[in-house]
Amino acid sequence: xxxxxxxxxxxxxxxxxxxxxxxxxxxxxxxxxxxxxxxxxxxxxxxxxxxxxxxxxxxxxxxxxxxxxxxxxxxxxxxxxxxxxxxxxxxxxxxxxxxxxxxxxxxxxxxxxxxxxxxxxxxxxxxxxxxxxxxxxxxxxxxxxxxxxxxxxxxxxxxxxxxxxxx
Amino acid sequence: xxxxxxxxxxxxxxxxxxxxxxxxxxxxxxxxxxxxxxxxxxxxxxxxxxxxxxxxxxxxxxxxxxxxxxxxxxxxxxxxxxxxxxxxxxxxxxxxxxxxxxxxxxxxxxxxxxxxxxxxxxxxxxxxxxxxxxxxxxxxxxxxxxxxxxxxxxxxxxxxxxxxxxxxxxxxxxxxxxxxxxxxxxxxxxxxxxxxxxxxxxxxxxxxxxxxxxxxxxxxxxxxxxxxxxxxxxxxxxxxxxxxxxxxxxxxxxxxxxxxxxxxxxxxxxxxxxxxxxxxxxxxxxxxxxxxxxxxxxxxxxxxxxxxxxxxxxxxxxxxxxxxxxxxxxxxxxxxxxxxxxxxxxxxxxxxxxxxxxxxxxxxxxxxxxxxxxxxxxxxxxxxxxxxxxxxxxxxxxxxxxxxxxxxxxxxxxxxxxxxxxxxxxxxxxxxxxxxxxxxxxxxxxxxxxxxxxxxxxxxxxxxxxxxxxxxxxxxxxx
Numbered sequence: 001x002x003x004x005x006x007x008x009x010x011x012x013x014x015x016x017x018x019x020x021x022x023x024x025x026x027x028x029x030x031x032x033x034x035x036x037x038x039x040x041x042x043x044x045x046x047x048x049x050x051x052x053x054x055x056x057x058x059x060x061x062x063x064x065x066x067x068x069x070x071x072x073x074x075x076x077x078x079x080x081x082x083x084x085x086x087x088x089x090x091x092x093x094x095x096x097x098x099x100x101x102x103x104x105x106x107x108x109x110x111x112x113x114x115x116x117x118x119x120x121x122x123x124x125x126x127x128x129x130x131x132x133x134x135x136x137x138x139x140x141x142x143x144x145x146x147x148x149x150x151x152x153x154x155x156x157x158x159x160x161x162x163x164x165x166x167x
Numbered sequence: 168x169x170x171x172x173x174x175x176x177x178x179x180x181x182x183x184x185x186x187x188x189x190x191x192x193x194x195x196x197x198x199x200x201x202x203x204x205x206x207x208x209x210x211x212x213x214x215x216x217x218x219x220x221x222x223x224x225x226x227x228x229x230x231x232x233x234x235x236x237x238x239x240x241x242x243x244x245x246x247x248x249x250x251x252x253x254x255x256x257x258x259x260x261x262x263x264x265x266x267x268x269x270x271x272x273x274x275x276x277x278x279x280x281x282x283x284x285x286x287x288x289x290x291x292x293x294x295x296x297x298x299x300x301x302x303x304x305x306x307x308x309x310x311x312x313x314x315x316x317x318x319x320x321x322x323x324x325x326x327x328x329x330x331x332x333x334x335x336x337x338x339x340x341x342x343x344x345x346x347x348x349x350x351x352x353x354x355x356x357x358x359x360x361x362x363x364x365x366x367x368x369x370x371x372x373x374x375x376x377x378x379x380x381x382x383x384x385x386x387x388x389x390x391x392x393x394x395x396x397x398x399x400x401x402x403x404x405x406x407x408x409x410x411x412x413x414x415x416x417x418x419x420x421x422x423x424x425x426x427x428x429x430x431x432x433x434x435x436x437x438x439x440x441x442x443x444x445x446x447x448x449x450x451x452x453x454x455x456x457x458x459x460x461x462x463x464x465x466x467x468x469x470x471x472x473x474x475x476x477x478x479x480x481x482x483x484x485x486x487x488x489x490x491x492x493x494x495x496x497x498x499x500x501x502x503x504x505x506x507x508x509x510x511x512x513x514x515x516x517x518x519x520x521x522x523x524x525x526x527x528x529x530x531x532x533x534x535x536x537x538x539x540x541x542x543x544x545x546x547x548x549x550x551x552x553x554x555x556x557x558x559x560x561x562x563x564x565x566x567x568x569x570x571x572x573x574x575x576x577x578x579x580x581x582x583x584x585x586x587x588x589x590x591x592x593x594x595x596x597x598x599x600x601x602x603x604x605x606x607x608x609x610x611x612x613x614x615x616x617x618x619x620x621x622x623x624x625x626x627x628x629x630x631x632x633x634x635x636x637x638x639x640x641x642x643x644x645x646x
Contacts, residue, residue: 032340032579058483059470059613061580063606065595077593079580079608083481086488090580111470113241114616122304131237134228137297137645147305 015054015087023047036090041076041102044093048078048105056080056089062105062115064095064123068149073097074125078105078112095125104130122147230264230281230293242283242291244620262290269298273376273631276641278615280630287626292619299645307605311571312338315602317408319592322607323643324405325368328361329585330607331410336491337581337594338412341574344543348535350414351492356427356530357400357409358492358583359523363434364393365586366516366523370441373513373635377454379445389437392430399426413547414540427531431524438520445513455510459621459633462507469620470613473588474515475637479507485584497529509636546572571600587611587638609643 012020012028016035020028026047027038039047060079067073072094080089095102104127105112116127117136124145127133135142144151230242268279277298283291307318319334320327332354339346346354371386394404399420401407409416420426445451461471463479476483484501486494502518504511540547548567553560576598582591588610597603614637621633 032577034580058467058472060582060589061470061591061593061606061608063593063608065578065604065606067603077606079591079593081483083483083488086483088489088580109470110241110468111613111616114612131235131241135297136228137300139297140228146302153305153309 013087015056015082016089018054019047019050019089022050031090034088034090036092038092038094041093041095044078044091045103045105045108047091048080049108051080051089051091052108055082055084056087058083059109059111060088062112062119064119064125064147066123066147066149071096074100074123076102076119076125100125101128102126103128104133106130121145124148228295228297230283230291239291242293242619242623244292244623261285267630269295274634275372275639276644278634278639278641278644280618280634282622282627282630284627287628289622289625289627289630292622294615294618296615296641296644299641301646303646304605304607307602309601311600312412312574312602313567313571315605316411317406319605319607320406320408321642322646323585323587323590323609323611323640325365325640326358326361326586326590327406328358328410329583329590331408332358332492333581333583333585333590333592333607334594334605335410335412336583337579337592338574340579340581341577341594341596342412342546342572343575344413344541344546346414346492346541347538348493349537350539350541352530352534353415353419353539354410354492355494355497356527356534357397357415359526359530360393360396360430362523362586363430363520363527364390364397366520367393367434367437369516369586369635369638370513373632373638374441374445376631376635377451379448379451382441382444385437385440385444389434392433396423396426396430399423411540413543414538416540418539419534424531427527431528434520434524438517442517452510454629454632455513455636456508457506458509458625458629459636460506460508461617461621465617465620466507469617471588471617472610472613473584473586474512474519475588475614475617477501477503478511478515480505485582485589489582491581491583494526497526499523499526509632512636573598573600574602582608585610587614587640587643607646609640609646611637611639611641611643615639615644 012035016028019026019037023039023043025040025043029036029038058081060081062076062078065075065077067075074095074097076093076095078091078093080091081087082089093102100123102125104116106116107129113130113132114136116130117133119125120127120133121135121137122145134140138146262283262285264281264283266279266281268274269277274280279295279298281293281295282289303318303322307315310318315334315338316331319330322330367386367390371383371390374382374386397407398404400423401409401416461475461479463481465471466476466479466481472483480503482501482503485491487501499522502515502522504514544563548564549560554564574596576596578593578595580591580593582589584590589608590610591608593606593608594602595604618634618637621637622630625633
């Protein structure tokens with residue numbers, strides 16, 4: 001899924017090619033017939049900006065995945081769409097578990113605002129330079145980030161008070 | 168159950184195990200013997216010491232009296248384009264912040280809007296969501312791919328079949344399973360009928376919201392025709408669990424062609440009534456024309472899709488751009504208008520009902536014969552009759568429904584056009600019988616986010632019409 005695939009003749013269409021040429025550290029690959037691009041988090045904002053210029057102007061989705069024991073632990077997934085011709089672009093950004101910060105893309109695409117808040121809320125990934133990073137789905141006083149794989153599923157111990165079962 | 172395990176999330180082995188660094192011991196949050204408090208249970212164990220506390224102060228989700236410039240621009244809807252003539256001039260000192268919702272009959276669910284008013288004019292809006300959050304994405308990680316549709320169908324509860332379809336499409340793409348033509352045709356027919364039902368309910372409740380009370384009754388009346396057909400086919404009026412990975416749960420019932428014809432003619436007749444009732448009514452025109460305008464530019468930046476996007480003049484429909492389930496073999500038009508106001512959203516949705524009925528009739532005419540689910544025994548249980556004869560079939564049946572089937576490792580994004588817009592799913596499989604991660608990209612989530620851009624500088628009385636025209640389903644927003 002890395003350089004070898006890129007050299008192994010992944011045919012990039014127009015729009016993707018320009019991005020590939022401009023960002024040498026962005027690695028394009030294909031996953032089940034869909035174009036995927038791995039971008040280091042330092043260049044994420046510049047990459048998204050360039051992608052919007054290339055016509056990928058409809059913000060579709062931003063979410064996070066926790067791969068627990070993989071390195072880097074988290075992955076932030078940004079989906080963009082170009083209208084004419086209809087093409088999708090999926091940007092994957094690896095985020096280490098001990099420093100879960102990603103630059104926010106809200107400056108380029110304001111639509112990412114709620115999605116980044118959701119990823120922060122559920123995964124504890126901090127989007128730097130986000131204007132208003134707060135919890136969005138869970139209450140403010142919630143402790144922890146429940147979609148992390150090491151977050152225990154909600155089971156509250158029931159304290160049976162010395163029930164006298166002997167009869 | 169006094170000692171719940173620390174890692175209980177579907178499969179415990181992360182995908183792409185080769186890429187992992189030295190496998191560490193399971194994170195031991197609670198040393199042996201340490202007494203658990205109830206609070207500990209919600210702590211996620213290995214969190215790096217990131218100071219998130221400053222982001223989650225009490226009241227962080229609420230609108231403040233003083234905000235910095237960027238947040239202000241977001242709440243005033245001027246981030247993308249400042250297209251409001253009345254937004255010049257500073258605020259008077261007589262502003263007040265009011266709450267609309269979360270318990271409000273016109274917010275279509277538990278949506279809360281904090282609105283800063285200057286007299287009757289809205290200056291700032293902040294949508295606050297999460298009141299219906301039930302952690303369905305987390306639940307999805309604990310259910311097998313077979314059980315998945317039961318979960319996702321409850322997200323956008325007005326178009327449940329679209330949810331099931333997108334989940335099934337994603338699973339099938341990972342599996343590499345082909346669906347028989349009849350199953351695809353049934354899927355298209357049912358989802359298009361679902362679009363009709365959802366748009367009918369939308370026009371009914373939106374009509375009610377802007378004062379057309381009889382619209383409420385008519386809309387529900389025609390929707391009932393569609394729901395009756397759903398009940399006959401799937402057994403339920405909503406939350407069907409009808410479309411499953413590999414096909415659909417059951418074949419169409421006897422006499423379905425007549426039912427379809429009845430639904431189509433009934434809804435068409437109703438549609439004529441609505442148009443007479445609404446589109447010529449001066450009060451209706453007054454309340455909808457030029458209200459809640461979104462420009463095409465704003466739509467793209469905020470991720471607004473579906474009828475809202477098409478009302479703003481952008482011709483994008485997932486059914487045309489990325490056809491699924493063979494929907495491209497049917498003949499239909501995608502209506503597009505340019506004003507981007509509430510009136511145009513009515514026009515678009517009425518026309519979409521017509522187009523969807525056209526698709527449904529075409530499917531009914533050309534319905535292929537054959538299986539309604541794949542013959543791939545990996546995902547489809549053996550037929551009921553075989554279970555009585557063969558021990559192997561019984562075991563096979565049992566295994567599919569208890570363990571589920573394994574889905575190859577990988578990740579996909581799959582999208583369909585739901586009644587509200589692009590309904591996407593991002594699914595990661597680790598090679599097990601349960602998905603590693605399921606993220607649903609609900610169209611309503613993006614639409615709620617665009618509310619400030621629509622509402623600011625309009626009158627408080629227009630809030631209801633604008634909000635209703637966005638058609639937010641809170642189950643889809645909060646998941």
